[in-house]
Amino acid sequence: MSNLIQVKNSSFSPEKLKTMLYDMMLIRSFEETLKKLYQQGKIHGTMHLCIGQEATAVGACVPLTNEDKITSTHRGHGHSIAKGTDVKKMMAELLGKETGTCKGKGGSMHIADLDVGNLGANGIVAAGLPLGTGAALTSKMKNLGYVVLCFFGDGASNEGAFHESLNLASVWKLPVIFFCENNLYGMSGSIKEMTNIENIADRGAAYGIPSETINGNEILTVVEATERAVERARNGEGPTLIEAHTYRWEGHSRSDARKYRTREEEKEWKIQRDPIDLFKQQLIKENILSEEEYLQLEKKVQDIMNEAVEFAENSKAPGLETLTTDIYA
Amino acid sequence: MTAYDVVVVGGGPGGYVAALRAAKNGKKTALVEADYLGGTCLNRGCIPSKTLLKHAEIIEGIEKAKNWGIKTENLSFSLKEMFARKDQVIAALRSGIEHLLNAGKIDVYNGFGTIHDDKRVTVVIGNESYQISGEKIIIATGSQPAVPPINGLNSVNYHTTDTIFDITEIPQSIVIVGGGVIGVEFANIFTSLKTEVTIVELGDRIIPTEDEDASQVLLKNLKKKGVKVLTNYQVSSIEESNSKKTLMITSDKGKAECLTVDEILLAVGRKPNVSAISELDLKMTGRHVAVNDYLETSKKDYFAVGDVIGGLQLAHVASAEGLTAVENLDGNKEKMNYKVMPRCIYTNPQVASVGMSEAELKEKGIKYRVNKYNFSGNGKALAAGETEGFSKVMIDEKYGEILGVVMVGAHVTEMISQSSAYLYLEGTVDEFAKMVQPHPSLSEVLMESANTLIGKGIHS
Amino acid sequence: MATEVVMPKLGATMEEGTIISWLVQVGEVVEEGDAIAEVQTDKIVLEIEAETTGVLLKTLYDEGSIVKVQEVVAYLGDEGERVEGLENQSSGAESEPIVEQNKTFAKVADVLEAPAERGNKIRRTPAARKLAEENQIDLRKITGTRPLGCIQKIDVVNFLAENAKKITPLAKKIADDHGIDYKNIAGSGLNGKIVKADLDSSNSINEKVEIQKSTPSEKRIPFKGIRKVIADRMSQSAFTAPHVTLTSQVDMTNSVRLREELLPVIEKVNGYRLSYNEVILKATAHALQNHPDINVSLEKDEIVYRSNVNVGMAVAVPNGLVVPVIKNADKLGLAAITEECKSMGKLARDGKLLPEQMQNGTFTISNLGMYAVDGFTPIINQPESAILGVGRIQEKPVAVNGELAIRSMMTLSLSFDHRIIDGAPAAAFLTELKETLENPFRLII
């Protein structure tokens, strides 16, 4: 299923393509850094890393404007970075500092940035879908013109909220894109054992909405599919369901021995299907990118990351009085 | 023989008050009085003297008013009318007592009573004698003026306070032997009647029982009114020739003087009437009947009150003793409390005191603080032209207990009760300082003294 | 350069992990991401993964050992690289242990102080208790009208009305002044009012108001500082060392003459005036040389024979005394001793003595000669073991070889610690000291 779209006839300038690569590298580096910090005991609680799913995060956000909204999941660092949230603030949030996106009170699963349209990650599986539907209702009622893209995982597709949201959106023709990052496992539950159908996208038909299954690790494929869905939504033709196959290299969370899958399978996705590596080779083959430029990007990412860690570590913890602020408006 | 629960012998302020209270307590009571009801006080003492002292006050007031722009022709006095008013006052009070005794269903025996040791009393009225008996006997026979053994005295027509009111005309000159309370009061009466008065006092100052400052002020006042005062003098002999009396007096330094006057008034103290109890061999203290705190004599069921038991010989003391005795008739309930007994002298200015005097405080070694405040600084005194006098408050150092108060000046015999109240209710100087006195009033001097004593004086 | 392999923190609440098995032997090559060891935490079994490709140079813990999170467990590096000397490097920053954060939670929740122990077991409503407490009423005196005899407010109100204690202002002042709770004094005044007399009669006030002898208030100073230090040391010495004091009469005539002759000489040398004190000190130092068993100290279970003779000299200072020490007094001449004694004495009185000038004394002299004191029982200045008390020098009639003569006599009192010095050696020392003072020329030998 790797019908790679020729880069040349896509409408992206080399800078745009390099930015997309850069964004993916930034996400990976962010997650790698978190992993190290976590092992050094600097991060409280747990985290769900999206290493390996950079293409779906960046790809899905490329067609979105700043006004367009996304709802994210508990594995949402990539989504936030892709939608444009400052990594320094995210890092500070992960270290529980007052300079974090949520003043250190939200944590990994609740990073949100309403100014750039990120309606927030969510600790409840599939909870983003009804919220996204509502956001789309606002856009429609006040014809603000923005669309809403709801990220969710294969596991979420079996929640009631998924089915009721798709139905409600379809009935009210709401401008929403239901984007499923199918990484084959809901925590330890392989999607094959949890659903009785071949593709999650097939469920679109149940609510009379168009849907398609794509290779989530080919960024341009993701961009292209998302553009189609965004266009439908903008034209008031209602919601679309996209299922993108991808793979998370890390465990579900920080205490996951990944017993439910084989090392061979992991190696295969890491070596043959690394979304960054695939795109890098493609850009080099199309000599849009040189090896040397790639190293520069890598260095730039590393600098940003060091800066983010330093900013986070030097920030102050939230004062005790913030324990009870912002509960009520 | 008529049996009573209580027989009271003596109808003075001690006796008749005791009888009234006993009757009120449901006792069948008899009262024996040889002379007039009311005793010395009503008939020959307090009441007549204060009545005449009022005349003196008026006379002095008129004279003072001359330089206030209030003019009168010169004064003339009618002793007859003055004494008539005195008799009216006495009569009114006496009938009052009779009425009370009747209302109290108390049998009054108007004769001389002799008390026997079997609780019987024989009363001789005219030539009849009656036998009565009482479960309890109260002796209230009082006292009479003392007559000192001056040679030549009994060949002279001298007066005592009992007889002084028999004079028919105002004497030209008079010698009052004794500068005590009674002496100075009569000096005040006669000097106001323009009699030439001379006081002969054995001791070194007049009214010796009272505060020294008080006797200084009174002495100055009497002299100002023309009274001659000879202290530390003793009357060695008296003789009379054609109704002129001549006294030979010698000072403690041996200086001899001779005084020739129209009248002589003896005011050297009193002695108890004990003839009625001659049959009882009661325990005595000196010439007076001895009693315990409950006013019981040494003989069971026999009580004694008033001048006959000595101590402070004042009407209100006698009455207080009478009431206390009645309380204790059926068993010792109430001890006699002499702590708060005011003493008054009705001269002009008056003298009044309650509690301990400075001399007494010093003698008992009590740590005290004192403040003297002159009437001259008081608005009311100035307005009334009565600036002569002072108030003196003595307080205990530690708790500010009011130990004694002395006041000299107009109306102080009325004002002293305010200080008595503080002693009786055990108020302290703090309360006295805080209590608001009316303005303008002489009482304000007390507030000033009190505030000064706690270091917060206002006008001092 | 070798890279550390640490015990990773693999869970929010993970504190330590047990190494179950090494999956790679030392010397084997490891790819990045390969599992190196299996680790057991309180919840699950995990693998430690190689973060870089390299050779497993050294493992620090064998299987089954428990290792704290972040501890280094092994080294990866290039073939044959040496890793000695790296073992005890502490790895990475200390992480704030979880328990630390919980503390802040405790601070936030307001801690309820332990409820006061309810002494009385009386059943009553809070309102009743409050009113009773305000009026210092013992609830035991009230019968409650609520079910089970529970006292309610109205019961207290009625009780208050019944026996409100009336008292005169004066009596109240006296009672308050003496801290008397007049609630339970029977008042003799009208309907139970308490008057001054009642207080007197309840004889809780002993002294009569009339005669008040106020004792002059004594001067009081705090018992601390130098006074306390001296006190402690004195009692320490007195109560641990069994003191025995020997006294001896010394004929000081010759010493007196010696002092008179040497005084101008020494004064010319250093301006200080020789006094008897220095002569005695020199003689004592001299005697101590010959009696090492006096110049001793007891330290726990050892008796220390002091090598040098450092003689302390007790000097009186405001509310106390200090003991400057003349070091090696036996080796100093009289001039030097005089200079030291005089200068140290002044320093002592000005409170400028340095600590080291008061240390390492081996024997002390306490001189009360300026007072009318002959013999006394000085207390040993521990850790020393003996002390010499010097009395006054006084002309006395004395038999000198059979004839009566007037001599300058002085009493010496030697206290010694009988734990380590016996009577005989002490007496011997005192005797030599006496003979030296009586024949001061011996000092020159």
Place this chain on the structure above:
Amino acid sequence: MREISYSEAIREAMSQTMKKDQDVFIMGEDIGVYGGAFGLTSGMIEEFGPERVRITPISEAAISGCAVGAAMTGMRPILEIQFSDFIMIALDNIVNQAAKNRYMFGGKAKVPVVVRLPAGSGAGFAAQHSQSLEAWMTHVPGLKVVQPSNAYDAKGLMKAAIKDDNPVLFYEHKLLYPVKGEVPEEDYEIPLGKADIKKEGKDITIVATAIMVNKALEAAAELEKEGISVEVVDPRTLVPLDTETILESVKKTSRVLVVYEAVKRSGYGAEIASMIAESDAFDYLDAPIRRLGGVETPIPYNPELEKAAVPQVNDIIEECRKLMNK
């Protein structure tokens, strides 16, 4: 003053607000032509049209999440849950999303949504349609909970609830819908968190909620005849709770009875009782704090049993007598 019913007062509050604020709209099941299960929205779809009176599928999970999402992005939705008992399906969106978003997002988001919840028993709807579970909601920081007891309060409180930028759970007692009361036509608001003393008194304080206020007033009238003066305090909002007014009243009377319809065990009345016990009003108590709540049973269908399941007027009178030690 004109008299309208509790339900009319609520509708008037919604309509008057929707006329003035375009962002306000109402969504719920059968609220269009049908007018809502209890007629609360009858006539509104004709006035405001289907865009602002949005009839939803029977899908509490989606419609509650949708309302929260819309609120987060600029709308001020009113969500009618047909029976308060159906809130269980929508609870995740209320408790995990609406209540927490502002806090989790560091104060950036706000969720101005009103969830209307017809509650309470007495209408014979049996166990699954008669519950009073308001206590659950008071346990979630971030939510406000309102319980009006009469028409006047209902209108004022609904206005305040819609204007409030926080999620507000608006419990309406079904039996009160038809009860008339004086309600001014003009616009007015009753601030959330302000209790109301419905009747002054000096011997006993009754803190009552929703329909129990009416029963308490009936009991108070009766007790007045026996010389017992009862003060009736209506908190009107459970969160935020006006503790000051309650405590002042308790200090005055020194006796307190908390009356509520919900099951007595763990009802919100227990919170009010412990708040009083912990306060300095404790020292003024002259009798133990008493509570009167529903029997610990599902609401029975049979009308007599149904009445016995919740406190009635004479239960209140009896309890007050006991409190007065009579």
